[in-house]
Amino acid sequence: MKNWKIFSIFFLFLAYSCEKKDHTNDYYSSPVEVKGLDEVISVSSGEYHTCAIKKDSSLWCWGTNYGGAISGNLPLNEKFLPTKVMDDVIYVSASFQRTCAIKKDSSLWCWGLNGGVLGDGGMGTHSCDEYNKENKNCNLNPTNIADEVKSLSLAQSHGCILKNDNSLWCWGNNKFGELCDGTNIPKTSPSFITSEVVSFACGGYYGAIGGIISFPYGGGHTCYLKKDGNLTCCGWDKYNQTATSFINYEGRESFASNILNVYAGDGYQTCFLKKDNSLWCFGREFGSDEMIYPPRKILDDVIFADIGDTSGCAIKQDGSLWCWNSIYYPSPIKIDDDVVSLSLGLYHFCYVRKNGKVFCQGSNFYGQLGIR
Structure with missing residues (x-):
């Protein structure tokens, strides 16, 4: 079942504050295929750009090259159709004007806007344009940030990696303690x-330039699950997304012992996939200021989920794609079938079907749907 009509209304809410939202050529109310791409296995949606990995491990990105997030070899601040960026990639995360990728040899490479949050040890300011390419605030070419990396999670102003030995490493803004190191000192x-981590996720508000110097709208949070079942969440907790109250939740020990994966939303939520494949969330209610507590079950038979600022989507065991939003559709609605990868960006959403084709929906004002 392809519930495009319902889904178009759903995503009108997601893109309600998008620039030029009344221009029909800038907003697509039903999924459109990204032309020029096939044999894709995974996708990652950032703020104004999107990236995908193909079966041959080549990385392709498209959208607007703000900060050099697509490539330092392309003009900044211009729109691009799918463009090959590098080879031998097994994992990618597109974020706020920056991108990080893990290669086959387990090395981590990042490029784009810095502001102290790229992970290369640099600082700089937030601006990154044609006139200051040499400034350390811009890292326009992929730089090796770390080695022996197997997993990655980027939020707006911080990020974490899981190494092959299951140790967790984080960097970036730490104003709210989101790096989980017991301090408020940023790391570049x-x-x-910590060690023996089996699952982790970084969340943080998409909406304004984020760096370790300032963080004007809210803050980030991080959650990680250790091998012994111990669950830890750190950072900004205005809407209980780090589960301060969850610590005293009488069912916490039993709940945490059954967690399989952690998902931290771009805004103010945290979700967990339990071993029975049920998805549970707490934090701010999607699309409102109400708090979800204790954790609420969202959907059963889930194998993967992605949580945005005001919405969430999940892939079920049968390959069906489901999405929800509390204002219009608090209960998940079915979107499509045969889906193998999904990612929610700022004002757009992309997913990969079993046939290797990529479909995107929402704002295309910055070319993030692959339409120039």
Whole structure:
């Protein structure tokens, strides 16, 4: 079932504050295929750009090259159709005007806007344009940030990696303690946090330039699950997304012992996939200021989820794609079938079907849907 009509209304809410939202050529109310791409296995949606990995491990990105997030070899601040960026990539995360990728040899490479949050040890200001390419605030070419990396999570102003030995390393803004190191001191390169981690996620508000110097709208949070079942969440907790109250939740021990994966939303939520494949969330209610507590079950039979600022989507065991939003559709609605990868960006959403084709929906004002 392809519930495009319902989904178009759903995503009108997601893109309600998008620039030029009344221009029909800038907003697409039903999924459109990204032309020029096939044999894709995974996708990652950032703020104004999107990236995908193909079966041959080549990385392709498209959208607007703000900060050099697509490539330092392309003009900044211009729109691009899918463009090959590098080879031998097994994982990618597109974020706020920056991108990081893990290669086959387990090395981590990042490029784009810095502001102290890229992970290369640099600082700089937030601006990154044609006139200051040499400034350390811009890292226009992929730079090796770390080695022996197997997993990655980027939020707006911080990020974390899981190494092959299951140690967790984080960097970036730490104003709210989101690096989980017990301090509020920012880190410009990966810093060891803890060991024996099996799942982790970084969340943070998409909406304004984020760096370690300032963080004007809210803050980030991080959650990680250790091998012994211990669950830890750190950072900004205005809407209980780090589960301060969850610590005293009488069912916490039993709940945490059954967690399989952690998902931290771009805004103010945290969700967990339990071993029975049920998805549970707490924090701010999607699309409102109400708090979800204790954790609420969203959907059953889930194998993967992605949580945005005001919405969420999940892939079920049968390959069906489901999405929800509390204002219009608080209960998940079915979107499509045969889906193998999904990612929610700022004002757009992309997913990969089993046939290797990529479909995107929402704002295309910055070319993030692959339409120039």
